[in-house]
Amino acid sequence: MTLVDKILELKKKKNAIILAHYYVNEDIQKIADFVGDSFYLSKIALNTDARIIVFAGVKFMGESAKLLNYDKKVLLVNNEALCPMAEMASINKIKQLRKEYDDLKVVCYINSTLELKKESDVCVTSSNALKIISSLNSKNIYFIPDQNLGRYVKENIKDKNIILNDGYCPIHNRLSIDNLLKLKAKYPKATVLAHPECQKEILVNSDVVGSTAYLIEAVKTIKNDEFIVLTEEGILYELKKRYPNYRFYEPDYRMLCGDMKKNTLVELYDTLLEEKNEVIINSLDRIKALKPLEEMLKYAK
Numbered sequence: 001m002t003l004v005d006k007i008l009e010l011k012k013k014k015n016a017i018i019l020a021h022y023y024v025n026e027d028i029q030k031i032a033d034f035v036g037d038s039f040y041l042s043k044i045a046l047n048t049d050a051r052i053i054v055f056a057g058v059k060f061m062g063e064s065a066k067l068l069n070y071d072k073k074v075l076l077v078n079n080e081a082l083c084p085m086a087e088m089a090s091i092n093k094i095k096q097l098r099k100e101y102d103d104l105k106v107v108c109y110i111n112s113t114l115e116l117k118k119e120s121d122v123c124v125t126s127s128n129a130l131k132i133i134s135s136l137n138s139k140n141i142y143f144i145p146d147q148n149l150g151r152y153v154k155e156n157i158k159d160k161n162i163i164l165n166d167g168y169c170p171i172h173n174r175l176s177i178d179n180l181l182k183l184k185a186k187y188p189k190a191t192v193l194a195h196p197e198c199q200k201e202i203l204v205n206s207d208v209v210g211s212t213a214y215l216i217e218a219v220k221t222i223k224n225d226e227f228i229v230l231t232e233e234g235i236l237y238e239l240k241k242r243y244p245n246y247r248f249y250e251p252d253y254r255m256l257c258g259d260m261k262k263n264t265l266v267e268l269y270d271t272l273l274e275e276k277n278e279v280i281i282n283s284l285d286r287i288k289a290l291k292p293l294e295e296m297l298k299y300a301k
């Protein structure tokens with residue numbers, strides 16, 4: 001029996017489902033019940049009947065799944081897979097800004113720790129940030145933790161005072177304009193797809209900007225068969241699966257998230273077998289951190 005067969009058997013026996021982010025290793029994406037971005041997976045987590053949810057991603061994703069499914073057992077494939085950006089904001093700064101602006105709304109990218117969610121008014125993802133922030137009835141918005149997504153939002157919503165924080169995703173932020181210009185020179189006919197966690201100069205030189213799910217869908221609507229892909233390389237598995245005859249080019253600098261790659265089949269098997277790496281959240285924290293997530297789901301309908 002192969003390791004994959006053992007995982008599938010165990011999954012059935014334990015009434016578990018496997019949720020995987022587009023950035024994890026492709027051998028996990030192949031056997032996951034659902035693969036998607038943070039927003040999609042949080043909605044799946046909300047509607048499942050399974051007893052156990054096994055999350056292949058990073059810690060904040062497992063926390064979101066637990067917040068939305070408090071009575072279910074949520075296990076992280078690897079509880080050392082963390083997102084460095086998720087904690088790049090200061091609670092003191094939030095408190096200080098709340099004193100300065102009466103109407104302040106703290107908008108928290110879903111890629112954030114439980115502690116930051118507890119201090120926020122509404123969560124957003126890269127798919128719904130523009131829609132949700134436009135609908136808020138406050139002028140002053142503090143966007144945490146990602147400055148690049150925050151700047152993208154600020155440039156697209158002119159009638160609000162969007163205050164930026166200095167957090168960033170090391171994987172997307174490190175991509176330089178030189179990397180992109182070299183690629184464009186090499187593949188002049190290719191359409192450039194970029195994630196909004198990239199720096200501004202990358203985004204203004206790209207053709208399509210959006211979340212992983214948005215970029216994957218966008219390929220279907222574009223009359224081209226060549227694409228430069230500027231996000232974590234795990235997305236290539238889904239792109240090549242859906243569009244086998246198209247060509248996808250990546251920068252020389254490998255966009256690889258070491259934390260996402262900590263999710264392996266061996267870890268997945270052990271986690272499921274021992275039901276370890278359970279996400280535990282106390283009920284008080286749950287009440288506070290669930291509020292912005294529920295707000296997001298309400299606005300995003």
Ligand code: SF4
Pocket residue numbers: 023058082083084085086111169170171172232257258259260
């Ligand atoms: S790719 Fe960036 S934002 Fe996503 S988990 Fe890795 S470090 Fe965090």
